[in-house]
Amino acid sequence: MGKLHDKVAVITGGGSGIGLAIARRFVEEGAQVVITGRRQEALDEALTTLGSRVTAFQGDVSRRDDVERLYKQVGQSYGRIDVLVANAGVIHPAPLEFVTDEQYESQFDTNVRGVFQITQKALPLLNDGASIVLVSSIAHFKALEGHCVYAATKAAVRSFARSWAYDLKHRGIRVNCLSPGPVKTPIIGKMGVPDESLEAFERTLGEMIPLGRLGRPEELAAAALFLASAESSFITGVDLCADGGLGQI
Numbered sequence: 001m002g003k004l005h006d007k008v009a010v011i012t013g014g015g016s017g018i019g020l021a022i023a024r025r026f027v028e029e030g031a032q033v034v035i036t037g038r039r040q041e042a043l044d045e046a047l048t049t050l051g052s053r054v055t056a057f058q059g060d061v062s063r064r065d066d067v068e069r070l071y072k073q074v075g076q077s078y079g080r081i082d083v084l085v086a087n088a089g090v091i092h093p094a095p096l097e098f099v100t101d102e103q104y105e106s107q108f109d110t111n112v113r114g115v116f117q118i119t120q121k122a123l124p125l126l127n128d129g130a131s132i133v134l135v136s137s138i139a140h141f142k143a144l145e146g147h148c149v150y151a152a153t154k155a156a157v158r159s160f161a162r163s164w165a166y167d168l169k170h171r172g173i174r175v176n177c178l179s180p181g182p183v184k185t186p187i188i189g190k191m192g193v194p195d196e197s198l199e200a201f202e203r204t205l206g207e208m209i210p211l212g213r214l215g216r217p218e219e220l221a222a223a224a225l226f227l228a229s230a231e232s233s234f235i236t237g238v239d240l241c242a243d244g245g246l247g248q249i
């Protein structure tokens with residue numbers, strides 16, 4: 001039997017990258033999965049590879065109406081949530097002097113308000129004993145060039161995990177943080193690096209990492225599975241870094 005046999009999981013940003021890999025792994029482990037994202041075409045493409053135990057919901061985590069519609073649909077279809085992975089996130093790298101209002105708002109809207117709303121509005125559907133995984137980043141404790149606003153949003157996510165582990169302990173709901181280091185996903189292509197320099201950029205990033213390479217989405221999915229499943233039944237409030245050692249040594 002899979003580690004998430006018959007569990008209902010909601011994964012935001014499940015149409016690509018780490019979220020998609022988590023969705024795939026959760027299905028392999030027996031879960032029924034709902035993935036969300038703003039681009040319908042990305043969700044449709046993801047569904048073609050994920051199979052019939054996955055449904056998709058198009059919506060923006062920073063928009064309250066979208067989040068309420070999502071949970072109305074999840075409530076009607078499944079009646080409960082056992083695992084919530086708040087994974088959707090954006091990055092707009094820029095040093096302090098060049099950060100625009102739009103970049104600031106976009107990152108705080110999705111990475112902070114989005115994580116807050118998707119968790120708060122899930123509470124009526126979350127089973128007692130459920131597991132919540134909030135995807136942060138090692139940027140929340142390690143300064144990286146051009147990451148000042150992004151890092152602040154991810155520090156808020158890490159802080160939410162700590163506080164909500166406290167707030168939800170009376171229901172046996174565990175809340176943990178998963179902090180990736182650099183992982184090869186579409187987000188790397190959204191960092192303003194010209195296409196022709198992307199390969200060199202990824203190589204340089206890989207060389208900075210003690211394990212000598214970027215992470216793979218599947219490796220983050222394995223870490224998310226650990227936090228989501230009963231394998232981590234005595235763990236709440238932690239920050240699990242899957243970063244090839246970049247933030248550790």
Ligand SMILES: NC(=O)c1ccc[n+]([C@@H]2O[C@H](COP(=O)([O-])OP(=O)(O)OC[C@H]3O[C@@H](n4cnc5c(N)ncnc54)[C@H](OP(=O)(O)O)[C@@H]3O)[C@@H](O)[C@H]2O)c1
Nearest residue numbers: 013016017018037038039060061088089137182183185187
């Ligand atoms: N890859 C890395 O190196 C790395 C490192 C540290 C942390 N992380 C974190 O890991 C998470 C996943 O990132 P990834 O690397 O897998 O990148 P990705 O492939 O770009 O995934 C981000 C996902 O979030 C969705 N999303 C973004 N804004 C959204 C919004 N407002 N509402 C709903 N969905 C939204 C995107 O879909 P739509 O565009 O269709 O909405 C996309 O599916 C993010 O939180 C990121 O900050 C990644």
